[in-house]
Amino acid sequence: MTDMPPDRLSANPNSPFYDADLLERGIGIRFKGVEKTNVDEYCVSEGWVRLTAGKAKDRAGNAMTVKLQGPVEPYFRDPSADAEGDEPTP
Numbered sequence: 001m002t003d004m005p006p007d008r009l010s011a012n013p014n015s016p017f018y019d020a021d022l023l024e025r026g027i028g029i030r031f032k033g034v035e036k037t038n039v040d041e042y043c044v045s046e047g048w049v050r051l052t053a054g055k056a057k058d059r060a061g062n063a064m065t066v067k068l069q070g071p072v073e074p075y076f077r078d079p080s081a082d083a084e085g086d087e088p089t090p
Contacts, residue, residue, distance in 0.1 A: 005074040010041040012062075017041065026077035032070045040065050044072050 005027050010017040029039045031049050040063065041050040048069050056064040 030073040
């Protein structure tokens with residue numbers, strides 16, 4: 001079984017697609033072949049990302065986002081817990 005990130009994930013705790021455990025593990029996003037660090041939410045099957053727009057806030061105090069269309073490639077930054085157990089001991 002391959003260790004793949006979910007099809008859709010959000011960094012907003014109010015979203016139904018929020019998963020604190022996955023975010024703590026570390027998810028990287030390549031959008032159109034470029035590494036993005038300001039991704040608020042993504043969906044691989046629909047091909048879009050929501051990026052935070054600087055420091056701008058809406059009237060509720062949430063970060064303003066911009067939705068962009070294109071190929072999305074999520075990946076885990078940290079190796080899985082199973083792979084950590086295979087390391088040799090000194």
